[in-house]
Amino acid sequence: MIRMSIQARQALARLSLPVLIVASFGLMLLGKADTLLAERARTALADGLAPIYAALATPLGQIRAAISETAVLWDMRTENDRLRAENAQLRRWQAIALALDAENQRLKASLSWIPEPDASFVTARVVAGAGGVYAKAVLLSVGPNHGIRKGEIAVDERGLVGRVTEVGVRTARVLLITDLNSRIPVILESSRAHAILIGTNGMWPRLQYWPEGVVPQEGERVVTSAEANAFPANLPIGTVHYTGSGVPDVEPAAMLQQLEVVRIFDYGLTGVAGMTAPERPTPGRH
Amino acid sequence: MAHVDQRPGIRPRVSLSRRLDVFARFSFPASVTIVLMLLTQAPLDIVEQAALLPAVALCCVWFWSLFRPDALPPPLVFLIGVLLDLWGYLPLGVGVFTLLMVHGAALMLRGPLSRRGFGWIWIVFGGVATAAALLIWILVMLLTFRLLSPNPAIFIAMLTISIYPVLAIPFAGADRSIGNPERA
Numbered sequence: 001m002i003r004m005s006i007q008a009r010q011a012l013a014r015l016s017l018p019v020l021i022v023a024s025f026g027l028m029l030l031g032k033a034d035t036l037l038a039e040r041a042r043t044a045l046a047d048g049l050a051p052i053y054a055a056l057a058t059p060l061g062q063i064r065a066a067i068s069e070t071a072v073l074w075d076m077r078t079e080n081d082r083l084r085a086e087n088a089q090l091r092r093w094q095a096i097a098l099a100l101d102a103e104n105q106r107l108k109a110s111l112s113w114i115p116e117p118d119a120s121f122v123t124a125r126v127v128a129g130a131g132g133v134y135a136k137a138v139l140l141s142v143g144p145n146h147g148i149r150k151g152e153i154a155v156d157e158r159g160l161v162g163r164v165t166e167v168g169v170r171t172a173r174v175l176l177i178t179d180l181n182s183r184i185p186v187i188l189e190s191s192r193a194h195a196i197l198i199g200t201n202g203m204w205p206r207l208q209y210w211p212e213g214v215v216p217q218e219g220e221r222v223v224t225s226a227e228a229n230a231f232p233a234n235l236p237i238g239t240v241h242y243t244g245s246g247v248p249d250v251e252p253a254a255m256l257q258q259l260e261v262v263r264i265f266d267y268g269l270t271g272v273a274g275m276t277a278p279e280r281p282t283p284g285r286h
Numbered sequence: 287m288a289h290v291d292q293r294p295g296i297r298p299r300v301s302l303s304r305r306l307d308v309f310a311r312f313s314f315p316a317s318v319t320i321v322l323m324l325l326t327q328a329p330l331d332i333v334e335q336a337a338l339l340p341a342v343a344l345c346c347v348w349f350w351s352l353f354r355p356d357a358l359p360p361p362l363v364f365l366i367g368v369l370l371d372l373w374g375y376l377p378l379g380v381g382v383f384t385l386l387m388v389h390g391a392a393l394m395l396r397g398p399l400s401r402r403g404f405g406w407i408w409i410v411f412g413g414v415a416t417a418a419a420l421l422i423w424i425l426v427m428l429l430t431f432r433l434l435s436p437n438p439a440i441f442i443a444m445l446t447i448s449i450y451p452v453l454a455i456p457f458a459g460a461d462r463s464i465g466n467p468e469r470a
Binding site: 013016017020021023024025026027028029030031032037038041042045049052053056057060064126127128129130131132133134135137180201202257258 | 335336359
């Protein structure tokens with residue numbers, strides 16, 4: 001420690017709070033001037049902490065599993081009845097889907113349709129929520145040499161989750177479709193009208209900018225649009241649901257509140273500026 | 287070592303282990319704050335878990351600034367604020383500024399509150415926490431240049447006020463025992 005007179009030390013102690021308050025304003029300016037700075041610091045911090053989160057995930061998962069187990073045992077009987085009914089209904093749907101798929105293949109064959117390339121994907125575990133109060137995102141734990149790039153698309157088993165916005169050495173951050181900054185070109189499935197899906201930080205994102213003469217129907221399915229070359233066409237997003245105030249929100253098909261595992265698809269799309277070109281071949285893809 | 291003992295009397299020799307002990311006790315407030323903030327980031331799967339981080343940070347900074355300001359000097363508050371900004375995905379500087387303001391308020395109110403009981407401190411903290419949550423909300427709106435719903439700010443304020451006793455009561459116990467450098 002540097003030796004100082006008591007007066008000097010007291011003066012320094014009294015000055016440090018105002019000086020640091022001024023420094024916090026400087027930090028705000030710095031954060032505005034160099035947005036990448038905060039992003040890089042966050043990614044580095046998340047990379048360092050990812051092993052801790054991953055280690056915590058196992059015991060926490062066991063506790064959660066024990067809690068949900070008791071709840072499941074409690075109403076297993078009614079759940080079984082419900083599942084039988086749903087299974088019967090799904091079998092009918094499966095028959096319809098298979099027939100339609102066969103018909104689709106025949107029609108495509110007669111049209112000399114150019115098939116779209118299969119997208120490669122990697123599967124990653126969600127280790128933590130990476131959003132704050134004013135942001136909705138999740139953190140994925142990915143191994144080194146994962147090959148995930150910014151702008152790739154995250155999907156769970158039911159529908160679109162979001163897009164990769166930051167990539168670290170061991171982690172990737174996915175901005176959810178509910179985030180305030182999320183804007184997704186979509187198509188309303190029955191009317192084929194284009195619209196934009198806008199995140200509000202709430203549970204459900206909101207539909208906007210649909211063409212005149214079209215009204216989004218309650219319960220209508222919403223899928224991604226290939227417009228702007230940022231998403232592949234026809235990924236399921238959710239269904240239209242009108243809120244009390246008459247605004248069409250979209251209830252996401254993906255279980256955004258309890259994400260555990262997501263698939264990250266590389267469709268090779270380059271529609272969004274700022275995406276980096278691949279620097280190396282991507283190992284570990286299926 | 288910042289803690290210079292100038293009281294008269296006979297004390298044990300200043301050995302390495304004793305220095306470490308004093309240092310551990312001295313750094314207890316800042317370390318416990320950072321560890322608790324880290325725990326709020328664990329995958330607990332609680333609804334609205336994101337609001338826990340600012341709530342815990344506000345409670346800790348208020349408590350330790352009030353009872354042990356020597357162990358939580360402004361530079362450490364600044365560091366905790368940077369962690370709040372990074373973990374909480376706030377624009378840089380928002381958490382720093384807010385926590386420094388809470389620290390300053392605690393230092394100012396230290397005199398009058400030292401004669402009051404827990405209830406009074408909690409009531410005053412209610413006002414400080416509400417002001418801090420609103421300050422975060424306003425700063426985020428200014429820095430992202432966008433109107434935001436005030437509901438998260440109200441929720442943070444309510445959560446902060448309601449978890450304060452849960453944190454403050456163990457802290458008060460720790461302050462008298464393991465966090466006290468004079469007992470090293």
